[in-house]
Amino acid sequence: MSDKRYILLVDDEPAFRELAGSWLSQQGFRVKSVGSVSEALEAKQIHGRPDLVLLDLSLPPHFDPQKTLLAMPEFEGCPIIIITGHAERELSLQAIAQGAWDFIAKPVDPDMLAVVVRRALAKTRLERELQRLQNTAPKHGAEVYIGLSDNAQKIRALIERIAPTDVRVLVTGPSGTGKEVISRALHDLSTRAQGPFISVHCGAIPAELLESELFGHVKGAFTGAEKDKQGLLTLADGGTLFLDEIGEMPAPMQVKLLRVLQEGTFYAVGGRTLQSIDVRIVSATNADLAELVSQNAFREDLYYRIKGVGIETQALDKRPQDIPILLQTFISDLERKHARSLALSSDALQWFRNRSWPGNVRELKNTLESVDAICVAGQITLEEINLLNFDVPATSIESSRNTSLPINRENITLEESLDVQVQKLEIRLIQHALKQSAGNKTQAAKLLGLSRQGLIKKIGRYGV
Numbered sequence: 001m002s003d004k005r006y007i008l009l010v011d012d013e014p015a016f017r018e019l020a021g022s023w024l025s026q027q028g029f030r031v032k033s034v035g036s037v038s039e040a041l042e043a044k045q046i047h048g049r050p051d052l053v054l055l056d057l058s059l060p061p062h063f064d065p066q067k068t069l070l071a072m073p074e075f076e077g078c079p080i081i082i083i084t085g086h087a088e089r090e091l092s093l094q095a096i097a098q099g100a101w102d103f104i105a106k107p108v109d110p111d112m113l114a115v116v117v118r119r120a121l122a123k124t125r126l127e128r129e130l131q132r133l134q135n136t137a138p139k140h141g142a143e144v145y146i147g148l149s150d151n152a153q154k155i156r157a158l159i160e161r162i163a164p165t166d167v168r169v170l171v172t173g174p175s176g177t178g179k180e181v182i183s184r185a186l187h188d189l190s191t192r193a194q195g196p197f198i199s200v201h202c203g204a205i206p207a208e209l210l211e212s213e214l215f216g217h218v219k220g221a222f223t224g225a226e227k228d229k230q231g232l233l234t235l236a237d238g239g240t241l242f243l244d245e246i247g248e249m250p251a252p253m254q255v256k257l258l259r260v261l262q263e264g265t266f267y268a269v270g271g272r273t274l275q276s277i278d279v280r281i282v283s284a285t286n287a288d289l290a291e292l293v294s295q296n297a298f299r300e301d302l303y304y305r306i307k308g309v310g311i312e313t314q315a316l317d318k319r320p321q322d323i324p325i326l327l328q329t330f331i332s333d334l335e336r337k338h339a340r341s342l343a344l345s346s347d348a349l350q351w352f353r354n355r356s357w358p359g360n361v362r363e364l365k366n367t368l369e370s371v372d373a374i375c376v377a378g379q380i381t382l383e384e385i386n387l388l389n390f391d392v393p394a395t396s397i398e399s400s401r402n403t404s405l406p407i408n409r410e411n412i413t414l415e416e417s418l419d420v421q422v423q424k425l426e427i428r429l430i431q432h433a434l435k436q437s438a439g440n441k442t443q444a445a446k447l448l449g450l451s452r453q454g455l456i457k458k459i460g461r462y463g464v
């Protein structure tokens with residue numbers, strides 16, 4: 001692709017287009033000339049967002065400048081220079097009030113045109129650079145939990161208040177709503193931030209291994225224990241231990257963990273030395289722990305030990321106002337990752353807002369990444385979304401790209417709930433990705449656009 005700056009010239013006079021176009025080309029710009037607003041929009045679809053638009057206001061079919069002004073938001077993000085005829089000063093000022101960068105009167109002086117164009121491009125370059133620097137500036141603390149809803153704001157306020165304390169925290173809420181993001185922020189804002197953040201998925205580690213994973217073991221403690229091994233508790237010393245899906249912790253382990261929380265000491269499996277540790281415990285679950293307690297599936301004494309302060313996340317469907325800002329954040333992340341700009345058309349944004357997200361923010365993010373993978377010229381439109389058949393749940397970025405699993409529409413039924421069907425599809429996609437990557441979980445996770453740990457969680461949850 002050319003790295004020349006791309007100018008879209010919109011003017012109904014062929015002679016002017018010819019002249020100004022070739023003149024700007026000689027100046028080293030890439031120029032696309034069109035004669036109407038509809039052609040300009042088409043050019044944007046095909047060639048992507050221009051770096052600058054030169055826009056005549058009086059264009060066919062209506063030759064109504066007000067109608068042309070209405071199209072300006074379509075070019076949001078790139079500077080627009082209005083080309084005016086005589087006696088159009090008022091209109092030009094109106095265009096500037098609506099966001100145009102400058103105007104230039106016909107007959108156009110080529111040198112003047114070059115100055116105006118270069119100034120506008122320099123200014124946008126600076127603005128973009130500033131934006132990039134702002135985006136790259138690492139978000140810290142509670143800011144990483146994105147959202148405008150009351151719930152999201154309350155969560156950020158709570159993170160800021162409780163992070164510097166050593167109080168235990170229990171984060172609850174549906175899957176994919178950022179419980180791990182919150183736990184990480186609690187650590188990053190704490191006095192332990194320089195220490196380790198160790199995450200344990202309590203349901204993903206087989207019950208018989210969990211004890212040695214957490215407490216470590218000494219050589220010869222059991223068959224296969226060929227040397228001493230430190231447990232995750234020791235590794236987390238001085239930092240935070242994140243117990244994810246605590247509701248899935250096997251009952252015998254609950255007793256042992258309770259003892260650690262009460263006494264701050266433990267023995268490695270097969271060991272005789274009492275070890276003491278200094279960790280902060282943050283736990284998370286999407287289960288209703290109080291309910292599990294009432295069913296005797298979770299120890300009440302442990303529940304009160306880990307509960308400390310509760311933070312509850314909400315399903316995304318309950319806070320649709322968070323969708324645009326989440327999308328904006330993920331788009332900036334993708335722009336940084338791929339070092340190119342990415343825009344979302346307004347109808348695509350509408351689609352994201354109107355859809356239900358049973359997999360919450362995780363599903364929203366994966367869907368955006370899938371669509372980004374197939375979009376052309378840095379513009380996500382409904383066309384890409386329709387290509388990926390999102391009336392069925394989202395697949396991942398890579399799986400939709402080159403290892404696609406055929407989704408059979410006949411399998412979709414109204415006799416089963418959406419959740420059940422989503423789960424079935426997730427299971428098929430996981431099996432498919434594992435098959436594609438010959439059982440390699442890191443590879444499979446990459447194919448699915450998940451973290452390795454996220455995939456392991458799902459494998460554990462679905463028993464794949």
Ligand SMILES: Nc1ncnc2c1ncn2[C@@H]1O[C@H](COP(=O)(O)OP(=O)(O)OP(=O)(O)O)[C@@H](O)[C@H]1O
Nearest residue numbers: 144145146174175176177178179180181286361362
């Ligand atoms: N409010 C948010 N702000 C920024 N990113 C978010 C937010 N909520 C979720 N995410 C993103 O969504 C994905 C899932 O988040 P996370 O793993 O924290 O969810 P979870 O609630 O712990 O899920 P699970 O219960 O399945 O473990 C991550 O990529 C995370 O970055």
